Amino acid sequence: MSATDFDVVVIGAGHAGCEAAWAAARMGARVGLCTLSPETVALMPCNPAIGGTAKGHLVREIDALGGLMGLAIDATGIQFKLLNRSRGPAVWSPRAQADKRRYGSWVRDALCAQPNITWLFRRAGAVLMSGGTVTGLAFEEGDRVSCRSLVVTTGTFLNGLVHIGDEQHPAGRAGEPPTRALADSLHALGLAMGRLKTGTPPRLSRATIDFSKFPEELGDVPIVPFSFTTPRDVLDGRDQIACHLLHTTEATHELVRQSIDRSPLYNGQIQGIGPRYCPSFEDKVMRFPDKSRHQIFLEPEGLDVDEIYVNGMSMCLPRAIQESIVRALPGLETARVLRHAYAVEYDFVQPTSLLSSLAAKDYPGLYFAGQINGTSGYEEAAAQGLMAGINAARSARDLPAVSIRRDQGYIGILIDDLITQGCLEPYRMFTSRAEHRLVLRIDNADLRLTPLGREIGLVDDERWRVFESREKRLERNRAHAAGTRVKVRGATTTVAQAIARPDVPMAEIVEAGASFETDAQFASFDLATVEAEFRYAGYLKRHDAELARVRSQSDRAIPPAFSYEGVPGLSREVVERLEQVRPTTIGQAGRVPGVTPAALAIVALRVARPSKY
Amino acid sequence: MFATDDTIVAIATPPGRGGLGVVRVSGPRALEIAQSLISRQAPLEPRVATHTYIREKTTSGVVFLETPVDEVVATYFANPHSYTGEDVIEISGHGSPVLLERIVQLALAAGARLAEPGEFTLRAYLNGRMDLVQAEAVADLIDAVTPQQARAAMDQLDGTVTGAIKKIDAALFSLIARCEASLDFPDEGFHFIQQAEVRSTLSSIADDLRALIATASRGRLLREGRTVVIVGRPNTGKSSLFNALLGRNRAIVTPIPGTTRDVLSEQIDVLGVPVTLIDTAGLRESHDPIEREGVARAGEARAAAAMTLLVLDGSSELTADDDFLLNEPTKGRRVIAISKADLPPGMVPQFVAPEGITVSATTGFGLDELREAIVREVSSQDDRRDTPMLTNIRHIALAQSALDAAARALAALDRGATEELLLVDLHDARHSLEDITGTRTIDDVLLHIFTRFCVGK
Numbered sequence A: 001m002s003a004t005d006f007d008v009v010v011i012g013a014g015h016a017g018c019e020a021a022w023a024a025a026r027m028g029a030r031v032g033l034c035t036l037s038p039e040t041v042a043l044m045p046c047n048p049a050i051g052g053t054a055k056g057h058l059v060r061e062i063d064a065l066g067g068l069m070g071l072a073i074d075a076t077g078i079q080f081k082l083l084n085r086s087r088g089p090a091v092w093s094p095r096a097q098a099d100k101r102r103y104g105s106w107v108r109d110a111l112c113a114q115p116n117i118t119w120l121f122r123r124a125g126a127v128l129m130s131g132g133t134v135t136g137l138a139f140e141e142g143d144r145v146s147c148r149s150l151v152v153t154t155g156t157f158l159n160g161l162v163h164i165g166d167e168q169h170p171a172g173r174a175g176e177p178p179t180r181a182l183a184d185s186l187h188a189l190g191l192a193m194g195r196l197k198t199g200t201p202p203r204l205s206r207a208t209i210d211f212s213k214f215p216e217e218l219g220d221v222p223i224v225p226f227s228f229t230t231p232r233d234v235l236d237g238r239d240q241i242a243c244h245l246l247h248t249t250e251a252t253h254e255l256v257r258q259s260i261d262r263s264p265l266y267n268g269q270i271q272g273i274g275p276r277y278c279p280s281f282e283d284k285v286m287r288f289p290d291k292s293r294h295q296i297f298l299e300p301e302g303l304d305v306d307e308i309y310v311n312g313m314s315m316c317l318p319r320a321i322q323e324s325i326v327r328a329l330p331g332l333e334t335a336r337v338l339r340h341a342y343a344v345e346y347d348f349v350q351p352t353s354l355l356s357s358l359a360a361k362d363y364p365g366l367y368f369a370g371q372i373n374g375t376s377g378y379e380e381a382a383a384q385g386l387m388a389g390i391n392a393a394r395s396a397r398d399l400p401a402v403s404i405r406r407d408q409g410y411i412g413i414l415i416d417d418l419i420t421q422g423c424l425e426p427y428r429m430f431t432s433r434a435e436h437r438l439v440l441r442i443d444n445a446d447l448r449l450t451p452l453g454r455e456i457g458l459v460d461d462e463r464w465r466v467f468e469s470r471e472k473r474l475e476r477n478r479a480h481a482a483g484t485r486v487k488v489r490g491a492t493t494t495v496a497q498a499i500a501r502p503d504v505p506m507a508e509i510v511e512a513g514a515s516f517e518t519d520a521q522f523a524s525f526d527l528a529t530v531e532a533e534f535r536y537a538g539y540l541k542r543h544d545a546e547l548a549r550v551r552s553q554s555d556r557a558i559p560p561a562f563s564y565e566g567v568p569g570l571s572r573e574v575v576e577r578l579e580q581v582r583p584t585t586i587g588q589a590g591r592v593p594g595v596t597p598a599a600l601a602i603v604a605l606r607v608a609r610p611s612k613y
Numbered sequence B: 001m002f003a004t005d006d007t008i009v010a011i012a013t014p015p016g017r018g019g020l021g022v023v024r025v026s027g028p029r030a031l032e033i034a035q036s037l038i039s040r041q042a043p044l045e046p047r048v049a050t051h052t053y054i055r056e057k058t059t060s061g062v063v064f065l066e067t068p069v070d071e072v073v074a075t076y077f078a079n080p081h082s083y084t085g086e087d088v089i090e091i092s093g094h095g096s097p098v099l100l101e102r103i104v105q106l107a108l109a110a111g112a113r114l115a116e117p118g119e120f121t122l123r124a125y126l127n128g129r130m131d132l133v134q135a136e137a138v139a140d141l142i143d144a145v146t147p148q149q150a151r152a153a154m155d156q157l158d159g160t161v162t163g164a165i166k167k168i169d170a171a172l173f174s175l176i177a178r179c180e181a182s183l184d185f186p187d188e189g190f191h192f193i194q195q196a197e198v199r200s201t202l203s204s205i206a207d208d209l210r211a212l213i214a215t216a217s218r219g220r221l222l223r224e225g226r227t228v229v230i231v232g233r234p235n236t237g238k239s240s241l242f243n244a245l246l247g248r249n250r251a252i253v254t255p256i257p258g259t260t261r262d263v264l265s266e267q268i269d270v271l272g273v274p275v276t277l278i279d280t281a282g283l284r285e286s287h288d289p290i291e292r293e294g295v296a297r298a299g300e301a302r303a304a305a306a307m308t309l310l311v312l313d314g315s316s317e318l319t320a321d322d323d324f325l326l327n328e329p330t331k332g333r334r335v336i337a338i339s340k341a342d343l344p345p346g347m348v349p350q351f352v353a354p355e356g357i358t359v360s361a362t363t364g365f366g367l368d369e370l371r372e373a374i375v376r377e378v379s380s381q382d383d384r385r386d387t388p389m390l391t392n393i394r395h396i397a398l399a400q401s402a403l404d405a406a407a408r409a410l411a412a413l414d415r416g417a418t419e420e421l422l423l424v425d426l427h428d429a430r431h432s433l434e435d436i437t438g439t440r441t442i443d444d445v446l447l448h449i450f451t452r453f454c455v456g457k
Helices: A015-026 A055-065 A069-076 A100-112 A181-188 A251-257 A280-287 A319-327 A378-396 A410-421 A447-457 A461-483 A496-500 A504-511 A527-534 A537-554 A572-581 A586-591 A597-608 B030-037 B095-109 B119-126 B132-143 B147-157 B160-184 B195-224 B238-246 B289-304 B320-327 B367-378 B393-414 B421-436 B447-454
Strands: A005-010 A031-035 A049-051 A077-083 A093-098 A117-121 A124-130 A133-137 A144-152 A161-165 A167-170 A191-200 A204-207 A243-247 A293-298 A307-311 A338-341 A342-349 A363-368 A485-488 A492-496 B010-013 B021-027 B047-058 B062-076 B088-095 B225-233 B263-269 B275-277 B309-313 B332-341
Touching: A005 A015, A005 A251, A005 A378, A005 B263, A015 A031, A015 A100, A015 A117, A015 A144, A015 A293, A015 B030, A049 A251, A049 A378, A055 A069, A055 A093, A055 A378, A055 A410, A069 A093, A069 A100, A069 B160, A093 A100, A093 A537, A093 B263, A124 A144, A133 B195, A144 A378, A161 A251, A181 A342, A191 A461, A191 B393, A243 A504, A251 A280, A251 A319, A338 A342, A363 A496, A363 B393, A378 A410, A410 A586, A447 A461, A461 A496, A461 A527, A485 A496, A485 A504, A485 B160, A492 A496, A496 A504, A496 A527, A496 A537, A527 A537, A537 B421, A572 A586, A586 A597, B010 B030, B010 B119, B021 B030, B021 B095, B030 B062, B030 B095, B047 B095, B088 B095, B119 B132, B132 B160, B132 B309, B132 B421, B160 B393, B160 B421, B160 B447, B225 B238, B225 B367, B238 B263, B238 B275, B238 B309, B238 B332, B238 B367, B263 B367, B275 B367, B309 B320, B309 B367, B332 B367, B393 B421
Parallel strands: A005 A031, A005 A144, A031 A117, A133 A363, A144 A363, B225 B275, B225 B309, B309 B332
Antiparallel strands: A049 A093, A077 A093, A124 A133, A133 A144, A161 A167, A161 A342, A191 A342, A204 A307, A204 A338, A243 A293, A293 A307, A485 A492, B010 B021, B021 B088, B047 B062, B062 B088, B263 B275
């Protein structure tokens, strides 16, 4: 084996690229991290927040595996909330407003402090290949580096095109040049690619807003952290900022309707498909004419910056019209627009071309992660970056790829959905995508994933020690719940039975005499785990039985060389989808869009009993 | 499991001699194989019935001989517009089993494979020509013993049941979507659904499922028929009555008590309702181990039966055994027959059993009255002809498990459970319904949410 400059080269230092570089370097790989500027590392080009329903789950899983994102947001968050608190622990999800500038510099500093990472401040130009295998990366500046694995995390930069009204200019993000040479290089590899669109709202000057007109939205005290290893004292006493809630008005809707033909979304100028779950303001007005108002949140982009993010108002109308719309809102009459809203169209790689390791099927060593795979969201990007970094580092050492099952983590669902279904619009994680929702909780992300992180060399001794003591506490807490009797609302039962009643809050049971051990140093989730395990006990038992039954069928492997061509009874369309995705199991084949139970039965029959003809 | 890519052949009409018989060939080589069997040289045209001859080619020394086997009508159905979705040829010949089997053998010699039972329908299902309910209904239609049963099977083939299930499924889906939205979009300034509405929607889904299952008891009666077990002390004429109702001699009848030692069972058509009639050994103490075993089996049959037909010997006096049987508490329904009306009476029926029907297996006296009484007792359900009926045991079990899941969700709601728990049961219910039709509906919950609600910050 000839010596290479690096084991792993990562293109892009956004949320995917940073996790990839971090994971690979922590696992001992020599990493080159290629980005345009040290100023835009871990940038948040859209909303200044991390987490939310299902996204918060992803962050905790990243953390449980030994990733960066949870630690970064705990260190730099300026308002924390636990969403869905009124419901059960399976759907609790943390979200935090971030100080954008501090978040980026915290991540950059962490990467700088990590041995094995070399920064390459250059423009990525072309993927270098030899015999179908990655050998290195050529820069637009003319020089090149050699490597064994290459991770592409270029976000919206591939042939990026920014739209504001009828203004169009090529850009990866507003004000940053797009990546064309690399786009050409990837197109030349023959990867299936498509075009998507996303958008961001305007930023207003804090000094020009009359906040007294709007109700305040405050954070939680005490703060529920994202990371299993953020000490309590880091978050206790943290100053939290307020966000503000307002509503759009009929007058602003009328302004949109009057100028709708000047929106690139409605006059045919934009071809890419945008996310349905994050509709532009134009879409809100035009597609839901019955709604007389929509929610808007004003979110500070940092503790000491002037920029206010107008959450809920992404659009791409001309600049002057954006300003009229903003100023038509009560309280914003004198608001100054610092940066205008815009839409961006970009090329993405259809992720059905990827394996569960996130490597391209036809090009060993070439990995893709983040928005380039058709996802949206910092958390979705980071989760993929982490997995791509892990597998790139393992592949450089000729170790087999690791992947996470759908019943093991949201990360597993994310990647399985991407490689099985592909993207027709930007993909965002939701808890409704998780068929094993009661098992995939924020409190047990460590129980589900930290042993895997340890096994692959990503979880350090400190995190492992925290984990081991938590496991022991959990055992003692379980024994306590099963063996201690308490009187709650007139009934004397075991603590476990009391928890099983959904109408009795945990606090009441603790007050009645249940006492659980928790960690003094870390805001651990010991209580939440006990609550979930006993409250969901009946459901979890049924779930386990069902899972065992289903897996005996769905885990049946489809041979890699299996040909769908010429299998009678499969429609042309189904054959094409299956040939493109090349599912590895019967279960995955059943999740390929358009594959009917009848088609699946044919495939299962054929796999079980190959034709003799 | 069958292969799905070869060509299969079978006789498609019921066994036995009939006026016409049909041999069906299906698969990629169906046309080629059929063409090689017939005398007509020009290619068969799709959907055209062609009059031709089946011929058999033999050699005698160096001379090729062609012997006509049968005069037939061959019809070609080109894929996918056929029963199975493949190329199908139906060869309609004369209904002699010997001729039909000869045609099948010729097709086998030409490269077809003998179809397994149900394989044509399996292919129709696999090729998307019908859903599971329809596929199972076809099997029922073919097995149908009586006209009413055939009608129930037809109902399912038309998709009446599928339609009823789809309606319930749609209500369930909308409920699921709104509960999911509440979980995934907690920031939105409104609730997607209030608890009271969850409860009322869920209750009406449960009611619809219950109504569908209620039709099942009538559906099953038609499909499986009711079991009627004939009981009585030895030698009261049970087997004679069994043979009389059956219309032929199945049971051995002798004047010797204890002749019937095992349980005999036959499917009969009683005024349009299929009934499984069971003849049993007379209930008495016996030292004969074979007869004792027969008596034990009679007891088991009686326990499982929907109805007992108690036979008393009208030509003799009431014995202690008769008295015991008359007075023993019965779980199910009962009809009493007072037999041997052709012999001098040994009892006064009005005193012994006023509801008893006097019959004679020898003369046929009272048999029609007995048949009416049997039908009245086994089908006391209303005859609701226009409601879809679940007749298949698999469908009933799945509908029941959907109902169980809905009931669990309602109970959880009463205990104060939140959406993530309700949704476990709601998804369970939905999967059971989808298993009935074997189709997976496009369950893009998110698509439903995004098109109905304006969500997203």
